[in-house]
Amino acid sequence: MSIEQVVDTLEDGLTVGIGGWGPRRKPMALVRAILRSDLKDLTLVSWGGADVGLLTRAGKVRKLVYAFVSLDSVPLEPNFQRARQEGTIPEVVELDEGMFMTGLQAAAQRLPFLPMRAGLGSDVLTHNPAIRTVTSPYDDATELVAVPALRLDVALVHLNRADRHGNATYLGPDPYFDDLFCMAAERAYVSCEQVVDTAGLTVDTPVQRVLLNRMMVDGVVETPHGAHFTTCTPDYERDERFQRAYAAAAAGSDEEWGAFEDRFLRGDETAYQDAVRAFAQEQA
Numbered sequence: 001m002s003i004e005q006v007v008d009t010l011e012d013g014l015t016v017g018i019g020g021w022g023p024r025r026k027p028m029a030l031v032r033a034i035l036r037s038d039l040k041d042l043t044l045v046s047w048g049g050a051d052v053g054l055l056t057r058a059g060k061v062r063k064l065v066y067a068f069v070s071l072d073s074v075p076l077e078p079n080f081q082r083a084r085q086e087g088t089i090p091e092v093v094e095l096d097e098g099m100f101m102t103g104l105q106a107a108a109q110r111l112p113f114l115p116m117r118a119g120l121g122s123d124v125l126t127h128n129p130a131i132r133t134v135t136s137p138y139d140d141a142t143e144l145v146a147v148p149a150l151r152l153d154v155a156l157v158h159l160n161r162a163d164r165h166g167n168a169t170y171l172g173p174d175p176y177f178d179d180l181f182c183m184a185a186e187r188a189y190v191s192c193e194q195v196v197d198t199a200g201l202t203v204d205t206p207v208q209r210v211l212l213n214r215m216m217v218d219g220v221v222e223t224p225h226g227a228h229f230t231t232c233t234p235d236y237e238r239d240e241r242f243q244r245a246y247a248a249a250a251a252g253s254d255e256e257w258g259a260f261e262d263r264f265l266r267g268d269e270t271a272y273q274d275a276v277r278a279f280a281q282e283q284a
Contacts, residue, residue: 001219003269006189007033009219010154013062015043017104017150017185019157019178020230022049022070023238025170027158027191029226029269031055036268045150047100047176049230050243053079053250054265056089057257063091065150067100071243078250095147096124101177103150107184115144155185158227159211160235161201162192166217169201169210172233182216191221193235225273241283242276 007030010016016034020026031051034042041062046052048069055061057079069080083089095103098118106114115134119125120143125133136142157178162168168190170178182188190212201210225232229239229246249260264275 001189001221003029003033003191003221003223006030006156006219006221007037007039009187010034010037010039012039013041013043014153015045015151017045017152017155017181018048018051019155019176019181020049020051020227021047021174021176022068023072023230023243024049024174025158025172025176025178025227025232026051026230027156027226028228028230029223030156030158030189030191030221032265032269032272034060035265045152047097048080049077050079050246053077053083056080056083057250059088061089063093064089065093065095065100067095067097071247072238073240074243074247078247082250093128094124095119095128096122099124099145099147100150101180102147104177104180104184106147106149107151108180111149113146113148116147117144119145119147150184152181152185153187155181155188156191157181157188157212158191158232160193160232161196162190162194162212162217162220162222163198163201164195164220165198166190166212166214166220167198167201167210168192168212168217168220169205171205171209171235172231175211179211179216182212187218188212188216189219189221190217191223191226193222193224193226193232195220195222223269225276226269228273228276239276239280242279245279 043063160171
């Protein structure tokens with residue numbers, strides 16, 4: 001599929017899970033396409049980075065479910081920070097990282113909830129009174145948090161390699177729970193650096209790095225540098241110079257952010273990549 005074909009399958013009001021981890025292997029080409037679209041009123045579920053920042057700044061998010069929103073070297077994603085401070089996200093659900101993972105696991109197993117200890121005695125429950133506790137039916141009678149399933153309408157993830165059927169592999173240090181996002185969703189789309197034949201997925205790569213199988217994926221998009229400016233190790237690392245420019249514009253005036261948008265975010269993905277190359281040449 002093309003980037004545009006994936007976004008054309010989406011509708012207002014959907015719950016969209018975005019894989020990756022903060023500034024690591026985010027499906028940014030798909031995020032940028034959503035940014036350019038007319039989509040609105042989305043529920044966004046993410047271990048957040050610039051994906052959350054961009055879509056909240058654009059007013060496309062009605063509800064945000066997250067465990068953190070960070071760019072690592074920029075501890076708090078500035079567009080997200082601005083949206084939270086100005087109260088422009090209508091509804092937020094902030095979860096402990098373990099609770100977030102457990103919610104995805106519950107959805108992947110088609111369960112209404114899963115019990116866990118994380119969250120007990122914390123303000124996570126104070127600020128999310130809809131999350132309830134349960135008592136173990138066994139002799140221990142332990143009180144546990146009943147973490148509700150994070151059911152997704154759509155999951156978007158980015159991996160290093162995929163075949164045309166939806167089998168996909170990561171080559172970097174961590175799977176970032178992208179398989180859970182796909183299994184928790186009714187539909188899942190994977191963008192990748194390169195589409196290869198199926199046998200090529202395991203050439204010089206351990207078989208266990210094949211994270212997604214074709215039964216978990218509804219569409220594949222080949223989009224080189226589609227995770228920019230996040231990492232896609234070992235294909236490329238995070239573009240720190242560009243991230244600094246993004247963060248400075250996001251933390252600056254509306255005019256500064258507007259200039260950044262005009263240069264990098266108004267056109268299609270090809271225009272974005274061209275603008276990024278020009279920026280890199282200027283900084284060299």
